[in-house]
Amino acid sequence: MPENIQIECSQQFGLSPELFPQIMNQGYSFVDSNGVTVRVEIATYFQSGSISYSDEEQMFEFHKSDPVKAHETCAINRCWAMFDGEIYKCSTVKAFQELADQHPTLVPDWAKEIIYAYKPGTVNDDLDQLDAHLKNPIPQCSLCNEDRPYKNISATTNRIKFYKKRPNA
Numbered sequence: 562m563p564e565n566i567q568i569e570c571s572q573q574f575g576l577s578p579e580l581f582p583q584i585m586n587q588g589y590s591f592v593d594s595n596g597v598t599v600r601v602e603i604a605t606y607f608q609s610g611s612i613s614y615s616d617e618e619q620m621f622e623f624h625k626s627d628p629v630k631a632h633e634t635c636a637i638n639r640c641w642a643m644f645d646g647e648i649y650k651c652s653t654v655k656a657f658q659e660l661a662d663q664h665p666t667l668v669p670d671w672a673k674e675i676i677y678a679y680k681p682g683t684v685n686d687d688l689d690q691l692d693a694h695l696k697n698p699i700p701q702c703s704l705c706n707e708d709r710p711y712k713n714i715s716a717t718t719n720r721i722k723f724y725k726k727r728p729n730a
């Protein structure tokens with residue numbers, strides 16, 4: 562971190578020098594004395610998401626991927642997420658369920674079946690099973706993309722067509 566910013570952080574905001582961020586490839590990470598790490602990534606690219614909206618079908622579209630391949634190319638396949646005291650393989654699988662709960666008519670039935678079959682981990686789970694659940698592909702990975710091309714963010718003076726807002730459910 563540049564010296565002038567270090568001085569500002571410690572003198573104006575009282576940030577301990579021990580917490581000054583370590584520089585990573587694409588950002589910073591803060592590590593406290595317990596090893597708790599907060600990563601701040603500076604994104605200069607877009608990556609295609611798991612879900613898109615079809616104007617033609619008037620519904621959300623999901624992939625029908627090989628779950629193992631989708632899991633392999635997934636940037637968050639080890640980013641587990643806690644919600645309401647339960648642990649999820651990833652935030653996406655929770656987002657799928659929220660989307661289906663909030664907009665049931667916009668999620669195809671075949672996808673809902675896969676989405677609602679997912680059960681998060683709990684404190685009562687056997688540890689080996691929980692470990693396998695969190696580290697391996699899950700059937701819901703089939704709803705994500707196998708191929709996730711990166712597109713760099715760049716400035717343009719072109720007129721860009723934005724898709725129209727999806728209708729309310």
Ligand code: SF4
Nearest residue numbers: 635638651653702705
């Ligand atoms: S469901 Fe699987 S492929 Fe999709 S975001 Fe989660 S871990 Fe990645």
